[in-house]
Amino acid sequence: MSIAPCWAVGSSSSGTSPRSSPVIIAQSGPALGEALPHVMHTLRACLQPSRDPQMRLKLFSILSTMLPRAADTIDSHGQLPSYLEMVTKDILAPNLQWHAGRTAAAIRTAAVSCLWVLTSGEVLSAKQIQDVQETLMPQVLTTLEEDSQMTRLISCRIINTFLKTLGSMIDLDKLKIYPELLKHLDDVSNDVRMAAASTLVTWLQCVKNVDGKAYCQSSVQCLYRELLVHLDDPESAIQDAILEVLKEGSALFPDLLVRETEAVIHKHCSATYCEQLLQHVQAMPATQ
Template sequence: MQSESLVKPLLKALNHQRFKNRIACIKALGDILLYGESRSIQDLSGPLAQCMMDLPQVRLVVVDVGGALAMEMPDRYSYWQRILPLLLSGLRDEDKDVKIKAELLWEDVGKKYEKENEDQLKEQIDFDAVPEHYPSTEAGITQYVEKILEGLVLASSDKEADVVKQVVECSEYLGYFVPPATYLPLILPRLGGGQYGERPLIVLSALARGTPTALLQESVADIAEALANEDVSHVTNHGHQSALLQVIQVLIEKCDPRDCSYSIFSVLLYIASTSEEQDTVSIAQEQLENVAKRSGLDRVYKLYDLHLSAVLNTIQTTASSWTEQTPHFMIFLGLLELADQSLGCHLERIVGILCDCVPKKQDPFVSLKCLMKLNHLLKQEEHPLNSNGELERFLPVIVSDIVKPFLPWHAGSTAAALRTAAVSCLVSVCQAEVASQKVLDEVKNCLALIPALIEDDSEDTRHLSCEVVMNVAYSFPQLIDSDTLHTLADKLVKRFDDVSAVVRLKSARVLAALFKNLPENYNPSIQSARLRDLYESATVFLDDPDEILQGAVSDALEEMGKISPEILKEVLERDCPKFRNKHVCEKLIASMNNLQIAVVN
């Protein structure tokens, strides 16, 4: 027909710089379709739809033409899929006039369709009944669902927020009209964090949100299993994890999660363990609580009880080769942080994993993070590692195989950090209120390494080593014999001259504690020479400029002087004239006199 020869020049005119010319062109194309060859719409529907991104005046004309085609074009029933988008776009237009025009035309088109198909729609018209699954024409959608999903996935990362919003809404409708059995085989293979990124997850969450609950429940296990696949769940990208949480949230809200509890748990655990965004971590932890509630569990730690064994089975196989970035290592750290009282029920497995991954031949940063987590757990008042009463059984292994190997000196800043972490763990072990003979034996073995640690280059290590001595002196005094007492005391007195005021003060207070519980076989006469050396070294600091240190040293000498007051008195009387602050020295001399008198009486 002659009209077909006009199509190509008119299509070129659609790009004219003057909008009035573009409007005239759109009207002319509409007339061609109405009065000429209607099959030309196959070539024109795309360019006309693109005009919906033009000025409001142009969009208004496109909607008007679309309405005319839907009402009057011959063979329009064969081309609904090309005509209706021209009207549908107008229904969501940001311009009020365009939107109102599209709504009016949509209403008119619907009434005419109803009138033309009165026989087929007679029952619905007579009874004004809304179909249960409106509009009950899923077969037509299903035919094109793969192409539709491809477009939705690509558009879901658009820079325009309105586009993404409409993609989500469209996906919800698609999920309502297309069963999961149809769309899942098309969307699930795209979920891995590869070329598509998080886009398929955004579409999947909307599809699931739109799917009727009964249908979604039938497929929830398949969806959760796909999400738990390591290619999908073990991605640390923030956008990917946020999209993954959206899918999980929909599944938890709409379905009974008990059929797929482990899969959902493993996904949420990884996100909570690895995300650097605190908001994301909080959402993951909140969803873990929701899974527990929806599974009929009153406390979230019972969810960990349910699945911890399976998680440990999975990650233990790779523990000996972990690095700082290994996903299984991140999961393990997350468990230590989040599993709370459930840890005590699986302590043997946890200690076994620590023994596999902590040795120095592996990544030192893995060892460091494990030691830090272990220290945190040992210090907690709730004692999560002892929730099943088995800490006493495994604490000797923790000390001998996990803590002690890092106490000896090795060069380098990493080794220094590991020493600090190991000494900190030893402090926590001493405070764990577990005093079996095996634990005491291991602490005693470690105590032999403490004198060197008191002189470590790291201030934190020196301070913590003093803390170890303090705790042993109060909790396990039976571990300190006469030689150990004086070896430790010599090292502590040397710390009175430390560059750190904190270490100086701590060492003085620890020295006082050390001499409060003397070994049973301690003989002052045999140790007199060593006592004199201690007195002479400590007395110098009674004249220290730091008054707080003066007081702490005075208290330590007061305690030490009870062993041999005559020797200390002799040292004090000799050195007192050299001091600027003689009152502290004179006070101690008077105290030693009183002790001597008390002994005589």
């Protein structure tokens, strides 16, 4: 079965219009992979910011449900990764840009959801996720500021995936993103706060694995200080999460962390978490 003729955007011979594209995508199943060149070029045409917002929202919503089963739909022939540059630069990047209005915000949420499914599944290799990161990290950092709790949560998770994939290959400039994560330890959503804490754990793992850690000392010191404030949070789940972040970062500059902790322990409502942290640092092997 071939669906290629259906993808001629605006073609009178096909009898279809761009508005029919969501229906075609939703109903085509594995045939999407067979006609992937036509599918991708139609998606690129239909998902430009100048096109009908409701159509774009519908297409992204369909894609976000289709990508988890990509092998049975859009990637049935294993060719989707070859269109990665088009997906990131021509489809996702323009739709992650901020535009006013509720529909525009919903489109950004749908686009972020598609990006999350794409990067968290088995469609892309680690190297391909690194390529996506190179293109889309700035836009994802921007979506951390969305009003939508779901968008902020997914954005945190995507950044975590980006950092995990980069690992020791991260460059020092990219380590400067930590203030954007720190801000979301004050998020109104505890889910976002927990996701930000988890991403900071990954950030610290990256710092430990790069050359020139001394270059990051002032940043890590700032992080220690902010985390110690949150270690006195009213929510015990947040305190537990922050303690894990601090334990992860303790091997970097342990003496510095001890000094910072001892400077604030008397200000905390309870010294329990600070004491646990100090005990952890004292128990670390001297070679760390």
